[in-house]
Amino acid sequence: xxxxxxxxxxxxxxxxxxxxxxxxxxxxxxxxxxxxxxxxxxxxxxxxxxxxxxxxxxxxxxxxxxxxxxxxxxxxxxxxxxxxxxxxxxxxxxxxxxxxxxxxxxxxxxxxxxxxxxxxxxxxxxxxxxxxxxxxxxxxxxxxxxxxxxxxxxxxx
Amino acid sequence: xxxxxxxxxxxxxxxxxxxxxxxxxxxxxxxxxxxxxxxxxxxxxxxxxxxxxxxxxxxxxxxxxxxxxxxxxxxxxxxxxxxxxxxxxxxxxxxxxxxxxxxxxxxxxxxxxxxxxxxxxxxxxxxxxxxxxxxxxxxxxxxxxxxxxxxxxxxxxxxxxxxxxxxxxxxxxxxxxxxxxxxxxxxxxxxxxxxxxxxxxxxxxxxxxxxxxxxxxxxxxxxxxxxxxxxxxxxxxxxxxxxxxxxxxxxxxxxxxxxxxxxxxxxxxx
Numbered sequence: 455x456x457x458x459x460x461x462x463x464x465x466x467x468x469x470x471x472x473x474x475x476x477x478x479x480x481x482x483x484x485x486x487x488x489x490x491x492x493x494x495x496x497x498x499x500x501x502x503x504x505x506x507x508x509x510x511x512x513x514x515x516x517x518x519x520x521x522x523x524x525x526x527x528x529x530x531x532x533x534x535x536x537x538x539x540x541x542x543x544x545x546x547x548x549x550x551x552x553x554x555x556x557x558x559x560x561x562x563x564x565x566x567x568x569x570x571x572x573x574x575x576x577x578x579x580x581x582x583x584x585x586x587x588x589x590x591x592x593x594x595x596x597x598x599x600x601x602x603x604x605x606x607x608x609x610x611x
Numbered sequence: 612x613x614x615x616x617x618x619x620x621x622x623x624x625x626x627x628x629x630x631x632x633x634x635x636x637x638x639x640x641x642x643x644x645x646x647x648x649x650x651x652x653x654x655x656x657x658x659x660x661x662x663x664x665x666x667x668x669x670x671x672x673x674x675x676x677x678x679x680x681x682x683x684x685x686x687x688x689x690x691x692x693x694x695x696x697x698x699x700x701x702x703x704x705x706x707x708x709x710x711x712x713x714x715x716x717x718x719x720x721x722x723x724x725x726x727x728x729x730x731x732x733x734x735x736x737x738x739x740x741x742x743x744x745x746x747x748x749x750x751x752x753x754x755x756x757x758x759x760x761x762x763x764x765x766x767x768x769x770x771x772x773x774x775x776x777x778x779x780x781x782x783x784x785x786x787x788x789x790x791x792x793x794x795x796x797x798x799x800x801x802x803x804x805x806x807x808x809x810x811x812x813x814x815x816x817x818x819x820x821x822x823x824x825x826x827x828x829x830x831x832x833x834x835x836x837x838x839x840x841x842x843x844x845x846x847x848x849x850x851x852x853x854x855x856x857x858x859x860x861x862x863x864x865x866x867x868x869x870x871x872x873x874x875x876x877x878x879x880x881x
Contacts, residue, residue: 456751457641457751457755458644458752459641459642460643460644460645460756461752461756461759462756463644463649463756464649464652464747464756464757465759467652467653468756469760471660472704472711474660474664475707475708475711476708478668479707479710480686480706481702482670483682483686484686485672490672490673490675
């Protein structure tokens with residue numbers, strides 16, 4: 455165990471090796487490691503952001519869906535209202551039309567009745583005149599008994 | 612080179628003798644250079660850090676290759692340790708230094724696992740180097756060089772971060788209190804601490820690895836005594852090598868952690 459010049463030469467070698475490591479070995483490796491760490495951190499952040507975006511999107515889609523459902527419900531309600539309106543309108547129109555038809559029919563019937571009555575009256579008057587003629591056994595002169603006939607006719611009304 | 616008679620003493624001496632040269636024509640014990648320690652450690656440092664550099668040069672922030680992932684695992688492990696201890700900007704010096712220390716010391720320690728006699732034979736017959744110690748961390752010069760460099764950095768950061776005033780305050784007024792009567796005690800305590808730091812830092816590493824090498828040498832000696840010795844020597848050598856892997860890694864880690872702790876202590880006031 456003898457201390458000699460080897461110590462100084464070794465110390466010199468040591469300092470050169472340290473310089474070499476500080477200058478050439480450490481920085482590139484550290485740079486690579488740090489930039490990889492940054493890449494990984496960025497990736498993680500991007501993933502986080504993506505997750506967040508997804509959450510937002512799903513939230514928005516839920517909202518949109520809800521809105522759409524509401525709109526659909528509104529539309530359905532409106533449509534139902536409109537449909538019942540149409541039905542009501544149709545009912546009213548049909549009733550009016552029916553009434554009109556009924557009135558027309560009644561008028562027709564009355565008219566028919568009137569003409570039938572007229573005809574019947576005519577026939578009855580004729581029959582009465584014929585009966586009277588038979589009873590009197592002679593010709594009833596329509597001209598001479600016109601007022602008599604008119605009287606009968608009046609009675610038959 | 613020299614051919615000696617193989618005795619236990621010569622065997623151990625052979626393995627514990629450095630290949631030395633004298634620097635700059637100066638005589639004297641201090642101007643001796645352990646050329647084996649220096650060159651082996653530099654080669655190991657170049658292999659370790661150079662490999663990492665080659666991989667890191669093509670580092671991509673995208674999907675890493677297996678080699679890059681391995682380097683990243685190592686670096687992130689060390690960076691985590693540093694981050695938990697050191698609370699300044701660790702990327703300018705402390706963390707890269709911790710990486711350097713861990714990689715380099717680990718490789719130097721791991722040379723302990725290399726079978727010593729095979730390595731010695733290759734060194735002698737291929738490279739013509741009779742004396743060549745292959746484990747730089749069994750040279751106390753290496754561990755002291757590292758520990759003292761760290762120690763100087765520690766002093767530097769003490770001055771830089773706390774200033775001369777802050778540091779003096781710390782030397783005189785901690786840990787016992789700021790009463791002037793306690794100043795000598797505080798100073799003595801801090802002095803002991805500052806002396807013991809590099810000593811324990813370096814000798815812990817040196818002692819563990821040196822002891823490991825000695826045990827390999829003793830096992831090797833036993834293996835040379837005959838068939839039974841060879842069998843037991845093999846088993847024990849394998850067992851000790853496996854156990855030593857743990858020590859080798861642990862000591863590299865401890866050396867690195869202590870460095871980080873000392874430097875962070877220099878950055879933080881009490």
